[in-house]
Amino acid sequence: MRIALFSTCIGDALFPDAHKATAILLTRLGHEVVFPEGQTCCGQMHINTGYQREAVPIIRTYADAFADPSIDCVVAPSGSCAGAVREQHVRIAERYGDSALVDGAHRAADKTYELCEFLCDVEQRTDLGAWFPHRVTYHASCHSLRFIEVGDKPYRLLNAVEGLELVDLPNHEECCGFGGTFSVKNAEVSAAMVSDKVRNIKSTGAEYVTAGDSSCLMNIVGALSRQRTGIRAVHMAEILASTREHPWTPERAAYQREAML
The missing domain is CATH 3.40.50 (Rossmann fold)
Structure with a gap:
């Protein structure tokens, strides 16, 4: 499976180890992990603060980066950002965007998963061979x-x-x-x-x-x-x-x- 890693803005800027660990884990499970370089923020803070129209370019950037049909799934090590993509992007696109944005937002959101979701629901595995004696x-x-x-x-x-x-x-x-x-x-x-x-x-x-x-x-x-x-x-x-x-x-x-x- 070809998986795109969504490295959230706070993860990319401050905590890249969590995102590196996600890529290592997915690769270990046999997937091809890619990193679309055009990705940026999910726009959650803008939307939650009331700047919904201003979030449209961010949503368009996400769709451009991840709606690519060659990408089977998008995995984010963030429930917050995965939730924003799935719960807000299409709604804001329908309110302020054009038909192309609505289509792209749908296609990207439908294949975006939080890491635990992907492992349990798509990969259908819980035992990953991990060891953490604490x-x-x-x-x-x-x-x-x-x-x-x-x-x-x-x-x-x-x-x-x-x-x-x-x-x-x-x-x-x-x-x-x-x-x-x-x-x-x-x-x-x-x-x-x-x-x-x-x-x-x-x-x-x-x-x-x-x-x-x-x-x-x-x-x-x-x-x-x-x-x-x-x-x-x-x-x-x-x-x-x-x-x-x-x-x-x-x-x-x-x-x-x-x-x-």
């Missing part, structure tokens, strides 16, 4: 939980990782407080929300918190670092790509490096 808790991002409804897929994948002890996160359905521009416009509310999230993470006794969204992990690990909890963050893709032969190590934890800047 106590881990999982944070479900709002978009993955409510927009694309990944359900128990991340848990099934994590439970199949050799050596990993998965512990439930209390109030897992609660937002971490990031929400793109929400955390900027409503900083005090966002800080209170991530404080609640950190308290719940600490209660699990986990060594690591994982999620399918770099943006959530960035917000959470900043709070974890400020409280000097010692708990690290790692993207789902990095756990699933970690093996005995090529293990993931804390030295590669970009989230921790960014939290200390």
